[in-house]
Amino acid sequence: xxxxxxxxxxxxxxxxxxxxxxxxxxxxxxxxxxxxxxxxxxxxxxxxxxxxxxxxxxxxxxxxxxxxxxxxxxxxxxxxxxxxxxxxxxxxxxxxxxxxxxxxxxxxxxxxxxxxxxxxxxxxxxxxxxxxxxxxxxxxxxxxxxxxxxxxxxxxxxxxxxxxxxxxxxxxxxxxxxxxxxxxxxxxxxxxxxxxxxxxxxxxxxxxxxxxxxxxxxxxxxxxxxxxxxxxxxxxxxxxxxxxxxxxxxxxxxxxxxxxxxxxxxxxxxxxxxxxxxxxxxxxxxxxxxxxxxxxxxxxxxxxxxxxxxxxxxxxxxxxxxxxxxxxxxxxxxxxxxxxxxxxxxxxxxxxxxxxxxxxxxxxxxxxxxxxxxxxxxxxxxxxxxxxxxxxxxxxxxxxxxxxxxxxxxxxxxxxxxxxxxxxxxxxxxxxxxxxxxxxxxxxxxxxxxxxxxxxxxxxxxxxxxxxxxxxxxxxxxxxxxxxxxxxxxxxxxxxxxxxxxxxxxxxxxxxxx
Numbered sequence: 001x002x003x004x005x006x007x008x009x010x011x012x013x014x015x016x017x018x019x020x021x022x023x024x025x026x027x028x029x030x031x032x033x034x035x036x037x038x039x040x041x042x043x044x045x046x047x048x049x050x051x052x053x054x055x056x057x058x059x060x061x062x063x064x065x066x067x068x069x070x071x072x073x074x075x076x077x078x079x080x081x082x083x084x085x086x087x088x089x090x091x092x093x094x095x096x097x098x099x100x101x102x103x104x105x106x107x108x109x110x111x112x113x114x115x116x117x118x119x120x121x122x123x124x125x126x127x128x129x130x131x132x133x134x135x136x137x138x139x140x141x142x143x144x145x146x147x148x149x150x151x152x153x154x155x156x157x158x159x160x161x162x163x164x165x166x167x168x169x170x171x172x173x174x175x176x177x178x179x180x181x182x183x184x185x186x187x188x189x190x191x192x193x194x195x196x197x198x199x200x201x202x203x204x205x206x207x208x209x210x211x212x213x214x215x216x217x218x219x220x221x222x223x224x225x226x227x228x229x230x231x232x233x234x235x236x237x238x239x240x241x242x243x244x245x246x247x248x249x250x251x252x253x254x255x256x257x258x259x260x261x262x263x264x265x266x267x268x269x270x271x272x273x274x275x276x277x278x279x280x281x282x283x284x285x286x287x288x289x290x291x292x293x294x295x296x297x298x299x300x301x302x303x304x305x306x307x308x309x310x311x312x313x314x315x316x317x318x319x320x321x322x323x324x325x326x327x328x329x330x331x332x333x334x335x336x337x338x339x340x341x342x343x344x345x346x347x348x349x350x351x352x353x354x355x356x357x358x359x360x361x362x363x364x365x366x367x368x369x370x371x372x373x374x375x376x377x378x379x380x381x382x383x384x385x386x387x388x389x390x391x392x393x394x395x396x397x398x399x400x401x402x403x404x405x406x407x408x409x410x411x412x413x414x415x416x417x418x419x420x421x422x423x424x425x426x427x428x429x430x431x432x433x434x435x436x437x438x439x440x441x442x443x444x445x446x447x448x449x450x451x452x453x454x455x456x457x458x459x460x461x462x463x464x465x466x467x468x469x470x471x472x473x474x475x476x477x478x479x480x481x482x483x484x485x486x487x488x489x490x491x492x493x494x495x496x497x498x499x500x501x502x503x504x505x506x507x508x509x510x511x512x513x514x
Contacts, residue, residue, distance in 0.1 A: 006249060006258045007225040008242065009201060010036050011045040012274060013058070014074055015239050016229040019280060028277045029058045032230075033066045035273050039266040041242075043070040043096065045227075049088035050081040059088030063095065070136065072096040077126035086133040097130040098168070099123075100140035103147040103155055116148075120155050124162050131163035138166035140203065145171040145184065153191050160194045166225060167198045171214060174207025174237060182217030189222045201225035204240045206232060211240040212287075216248055219258060230274040231282055231289065243267050243288040243320070251314055268321035288320060295327040299335030306337050327451075330377075332366035345470075345480045346374060347502030348381055349509060358384045373466075374482045391501040392417050393443065398493050400431045410434035412493060414442050435493045443500055447471040450478065454488050467491040471499045479503045 013029050016022070024032070029046070036044050046062040047055040063071045071092035075081035077099050089095035101123050102112050108119055123139065130137045139159040144152055156167050169188065171181060185202070189195045202218035202225070204211040215226045232241030246262045253259050271289040275282050284291045294317045296302050304311035309326060317325025330342055336359050343350060343358070350358060361380045366372055393414045402408035411425040412435060424441045428434030432452065440446050451470030465488040469481045481499030485491035 003253070004224060004258050006219055006223075006260050007042040007199065007201075008040075008246065008260055008262055009043040009045065009072070009225050009227040010041040010229065010242060011203075011227055011239060012036070012229045012233065012242075013062075014045040014047050015227075015235060016233040016274075016278070017047075018235045019233045019238070019278065022233065022278045022280060024058075024277065026054065026058050026061065030061060030065065032274060032277065033062045035266070035270050036230075037066050037068050038263065039270050040261055040263040041069060042261070043072050043225075045072045045074060045098065047088065048074040050075065050078075050084040056084065056088050060091065063089050063092035067093045070094040070096050072098050072138065075099045075126075075130070077101040077122050079126070079129060082126055082130050082133070086130075089134075094136065095134050096136040096138060096166075097134055098138040098140065099126050099130055100142050100168075100170075101126070102143055103141035103152065104143035105148065106146065107143050116151055120151075120158060123155055124158050127159055127162045127164050135163075135165070137164050138168055138201070139164035140168040140170050142170060143172045144169045145176040145181065146173070149184075149187065153188065156188060157192045157194060160192070160198045165198055166201055168201035168203050168225070168227065169218075169223075170203035170227075171205055171211075172203075174205035174211065176204070176214050177208070177210060178213045178217040181214040182221040185218045185221040185223050199224050201227055202240070203227035205235065206237040206239065206241075209237070211238070212244040212248065215240045215245050216256075219249070219256065224258075231271055231278075231280065231286070233274065233278055233280055241287070243271060247288050247315060247320065264319055265321040288315070293317075294322065294325045295329050296338075297329045297331055298333050299338065302338035303335050306341060330362075330366070330372050332363065334362075334366070342480075343377065343381065345478050345502075346377065346381075347479060347506045348385075349506075350381070350385060354385050374480065390417065391498065392504050393497055393501055395490075395494050395497050396421065397423075398435070398490055400434065400489050402431045402434075408434045410438050410493075412438045412442070414439070414497065431489055432492050435489070436496055439493070439496060439500060443504065445473075445500070445503070447473050447479075447500065447503060449496075451480075452492075454491075465491055467495040469495040469499045471496070471503065473503050477503075477506070479506070 017024055033044055046059040049056040049059050059073050071089050073085035073088045075085040085097045101119055102108055108114055127137060127139055141155050200223045202215050202223045204214040226245050228242035228245055229239035230242050232238040246260055249260055268289060282290055296305055301312045339359050339362055340355055358380050393416060396415045397413035399411040407427050408431045409427050413423040415421050422442045424438045426434050426437035428437050436449055450472045453468050454465050466484040471479050479499045479502040481495040483491045483494035
């Protein structure tokens with residue numbers, strides 16, 4: 001079966017911005033739009049120009065700057081809206097006008113106060129007007145899933161006849177379930193005589209938690225465009241999540257027989273950008289981009305991951321732009337293999353008997369304590385082996401300077417265990433990078449930073465933050481470091497130096513035993 005392309009239509013900047021409490025500035029919209037271009041989306045719905053001068057300006061600027069995507073503007077089936085939409089996108093490399101009107105009886109009668117025939121006439125008139133401005137016209141019969149099926153067929157046929165090249169069939173209130181949603185698309189394509197002259201699009205909402213499932217059902221039944229938002233943000237419970245649909249289509253490409261041209265390694269970066277700018281945190285268990293998506297707490301799962309990652313992960317985190325993203329979280333459900341792996345990352349070499357006894361102590365502690373950190377594990381090891389972690393280098397002083405228009409600079413002073421004091425300064429791509437560069441100069445090594453995370457361990461504006469750092473040496477051995485402080489920059493420096501100390505101590509042990 002020949003694979004067909006599914007076009008990805010991103011509405012983060014339009015429907016995504018309709019999330020309660022979200023409002024993007026012009027510069028923020030431009031940042032997101034440029035990242036969406038890197039991601040490789042086919043169409044960016046840049047905004048709704050008639051709604052405000054700010055939205056008009058954002059659509060204009062995106063049209064000028066983002067040249068590799070179709071730039072779309074939304075408009076009601078109203079003359080002034082359509083003219084404003086074209087004004088916003090007229091300088092785009094490939095402009096599209098997306099016009100819509102309510103078609104369900106409940107919305108026609110109670111919101112528009114019109115008849116079906118009046119709605120049909122208004123839609124046709126608006127599409128013909130839009131067609132005068134651009135050949136790329138998309139039409140949406142709003143609330144399609146609750147629209148009378150025969151009327152839906154009529155208005156779609158008329159829309160295509162008068163110039164619409166894309167027909168979006170939206171589940172505007174998130175009402176559909178996958179079986180009926182897929183059947184709706186199949187019925188439209190089979191019953192609308194000129195259906196072969198348009199691309200059919202799915203725009204689902206997540207009110208019942210079914211947006212991604214409904215989108216896949218639509219694709220299976222002929223839709224070749226899916227309208228999405230990054231992180232699933234949007235009106236009420238949100239839109240179809242871009243990352244979920246894209247990775248579902250990629251992971252099940254052989255079965256579905258379709259593909260996208262999305263650069264998946266940009267997915268995580270895009271998610272992080274939208275999370276930061278929108279102020280809407282991604283839930284920990286969110287599919288694909290959630291913090292827990294590639295974290296494993298079960299001993300059975302951890303054992304499988306250590307032996308072969310694919311035993312418990314259907315997606316390689318590196319595929320969406322998270323290098324070394326798989327994490328084994330130690331707790332009461334962890335198995336001995338995960339414990340031994342982490343002990344090795346901490347720089348300890350235990351005999352089989354020592355490891356068994358240390359693991360026994362760890363399990364007892366894990367039953368009593370919700371969170372186990374490296375200090376707990378080190379205390380267990382010291383008790384069982386007498387092998388106490390004695391750092392080679394200790395942080396004595398840190399000074400960091402950075403800002404919007406300043407190059408990040410870090411000055412750091414380390415004290416060696418023999419009393420020697422060394423100071424160095426470096427610039428970097430942000431304060432953390434500058435710290436790492438300065439530390440590397442002092443110690444004369446250059447490990448790769450493969451993991452960095454921060455979390456609050458107390459509440460309030462003076463909350464103490466815990467930083468966990470993972471580094472990799474030239475032999476691809478991973479070492480971790482952890483530190484807490486009310487200043488996360490200081491905690492970051494201490495955590496990085498701790499990881500470096502573990503690496504250096506392991507090297508010394510190897511030299512002594514060789």
